[in-house]
Amino acid sequence: MDTQPPSDKDSEDSESVDRLHRAYGRKVKDLLSQSDAETWIEDLWDMYTGFTHFSQEAGYDPRGHNRFVSFKQLVFFFQDVGKMKS
Structure with a gap:
């Protein structure tokens, strides 16, 4: 278990990830x-x-197979998003 306090770098990384997730959320x-x-x-x-x-x-x-897998993932994505709105 890591007992070190979070560093400024960890905080910056966390904020960067948070901004990215918010940007993805806005796009969705x-x-x-x-x-x-x-x-x-x-x-x-x-x-x-x-x-x-x-x-x-x-x-x-x-x-063809790669396209199908990408298509399937898009369908699953929209199914998951639809469940979130319910």
């Missing part, structure tokens, strides 16, 4: 002011569905 708030989380999820599904139809016609995509 701006994003959700356009549409609610459920609408974003529906729109994401529409976009991904269109993308998968296109990719079937375009042929093999070596990054």
Whole structure:
């Protein structure tokens, strides 16, 4: 267990992280002011569905799995945000 008192550097790092989190929060708030989380999820599904139809016609995509994982994470993000607003 660390028994040393927090240093000025630790305090600065904590304040920097806090500012970053607040900035992220403002960006999310701006994003959700356009549409609610459920609408974003529906729109994401529409976009991904269109993308998968296109990719079937375009042929093999070596990054297809990575795109799906990114898409899935975005959907989970908006689901989590939607739960927070309830």
